[in-house]
Amino acid sequence: MAKTAVKVGKLIDGNGGPVIDRGVVVIDGKRIAAVGSQSEVTIPPDATIIDEPGLTAMPGMMDLHLHIAQFNTLTFRNYRVAQFEVSPELQQLYALFHAQLCFERGFTTLRDEGLMSTRGLLTEHTIAVRDAIALGVFAGPRIIVSAFTVGTGSHLDLILPRAMLRNPAATADGVDEMRKLARQNLLRGADWLKTCASGGGGTDKESPQVRNHTQDELNAVCDEAHAQHAYCSIHCFTPQSQAMAIEAGADTIEHMVFHSDEMIEAIVSHGIPVCPTLLHRTDHAIEVRRTIGTPQFTLDKMKKIQPFTFETFAAMQKAGVKIFMGTDMGQEPDMGSNAMELEIYVKLGMTPMEAILTTTRNAAEAVHLDEDLGTLDVGKYADLLLVDGNPAEDITVLQPRENIKAVMKEGKIYVDRRKGSEKDVIDVEYASWALADG
Numbered sequence: 001m002a003k004t005a006v007k008v009g010k011l012i013d014g015n016g017g018p019v020i021d022r023g024v025v026v027i028d029g030k031r032i033a034a035v036g037s038q039s040e041v042t043i044p045p046d047a048t049i050i051d052e053p054g055l056t057a058m059p060g061m062m063d064l065h066l067h068i069a070q071f072n073t074l075t076f077r078n079y080r081v082a083q084f085e086v087s088p089e090l091q092q093l094y095a096l097f098h099a100q101l102c103f104e105r106g107f108t109t110l111r112d113e114g115l116m117s118t119r120g121l122l123t124e125h126t127i128a129v130r131d132a133i134a135l136g137v138f139a140g141p142r143i144i145v146s147a148f149t150v151g152t153g154s155h156l157d158l159i160l161p162r163a164m165l166r167n168p169a170a171t172a173d174g175v176d177e178m179r180k181l182a183r184q185n186l187l188r189g190a191d192w193l194k195t196c197a198s199g200g201g202g203t204d205k206e207s208p209q210v211r212n213h214t215q216d217e218l219n220a221v222c223d224e225a226h227a228q229h230a231y232c233s234i235h236c237f238t239p240q241s242q243a244m245a246i247e248a249g250a251d252t253i254e255h256m257v258f259h260s261d262e263m264i265e266a267i268v269s270h271g272i273p274v275c276p277t278l279l280h281r282t283d284h285a286i287e288v289r290r291t292i293g294t295p296q297f298t299l300d301k302m303k304k305i306q307p308f309t310f311e312t313f314a315a316m317q318k319a320g321v322k323i324f325m326g327t328d329m330g331q332e333p334d335m336g337s338n339a340m341e342l343e344i345y346v347k348l349g350m351t352p353m354e355a356i357l358t359t360t361r362n363a364a365e366a367v368h369l370d371e372d373l374g375t376l377d378v379g380k381y382a383d384l385l386l387v388d389g390n391p392a393e394d395i396t397v398l399q400p401r402e403n404i405k406a407v408m409k410e411g412k413i414y415v416d417r418r419k420g421s422e423k424d425v426i427d428v429e430y431a432s433w434a435l436a437d438g
């Protein structure tokens with residue numbers, strides 16, 4: 001097995017402690033063999049040395065709520081046109097491309113939170129992308145697939161136009177059908193199931209407090225996931241829906257948006273991690289949405305819920321909710337710019353180091369991958385980044401693509417933008433591609 005020693009000016013190990021000056025990570029094959037200060041760690045004589053005293057090493061980042069098969073603004077112009085003009089097969093190829101856009105910006109693990117196309121669920125399409133990358137056929141991030149397991153007319157069904165003829169196999173109603181759809185998704189190879197307990201920002205004209213499923217249906221989805229050692233994530237906007245998700249045994253709560261003190265207390269006491277997806281709520285996101293055919297009522301609603309979302313985040317942070325990073329990236333702002341989410345967390349009260357933890361250690365814990373991922377510790381996979389700047393001082397240094405100097409996954413360097421190197425996973429000139437619905 002090839003050994004590599006990565007020597008850096010600063011080392012952030014993802015455990016939240018002080019930044020280590022003049023650090024080193026020793027990698028043996030796919031995993032970390034030693035880590036710490038250069039004065040304390042012995043570098044094996046047969047190791048290849050990477051010496052970058054001007055750079056910071058940190059664990060690969062994770063975006064654990066996004067939709068890679070969604071019509072991204074980088075590859076589509078109008079999502080409503082794209083819904084009808086793009087086949088699921090083309091969407092699948094874009095899913096790979098979108099995953100790579102995140103990967104080359106430092107995101108080594110993604111949890112895809114599912115999608116539906118005009119022809120039905122995209123579960124198998126996303127799973128094939130996940131597997132092609134895992135098999136090493138394509139370069140890209142590790143993908144966790146969370147498959148839509150939802151009822152007719154639920155928030156996630158309404159991502160498609162109301163008047164559209166639907167594939168009846170894409171949704172389920174009643175406990176038995178819900179169990180069957182859950183089992184089918186798990187049979188196809190889903191790692192997680194994704195369901196919804198309330199309406200959302202883009203689909204309901206009035207209050208998002210719409211009961212999407214009965215308690216029995218939600219319980220059935222979570223129960224099927226757990227029966228097969230998989231997990232269940234539940235979209236919730238309102239305290240009523242949060243209560244239903246807790247009762248069902250949700251493994252993660254997505255969005256939150258509105259809160260009550262009572263629900264925050266319950267989430268803390270149950271230890272359920274929450275993914276806030278704030279980038280999706282910014283003025284920038286609203287403007288991007290405006291350009292891609294989003295109805296005015298949705299834009300108005302996004303603006304209206306924005307302050308509640310930010311208040312809820314601050315309240316969760318104060319109460320000690322386990323927060324992990326997700327962007328809801330799909331339609332907006334731009335696939336690959338995911339690290340902008342962390343800047344919002346800092347603006348709302350986290351320290352830069354706390355924000356880093358949401359996308360490293362705490363993220364890995366939220367999806368039960370912390371034995372292998374999330375920190376630079378001995379025995380874990382060598383998923384690491386070399387960054388120009390110190391994100392523990394300035395979280396925004398993680399945003400520009402030119403600052404992400406190297407991306408390593410399981411000990412292999414996939415992106416290398418250091419002096420004299422020009423290695424990337426995307427082999428077309430950036431933004432030279434045509435729009436699929438152009």
Ligand SMILES: [Zn+2]
Nearest residue numbers: 065067113328
């Ligand atoms: Zn989402």
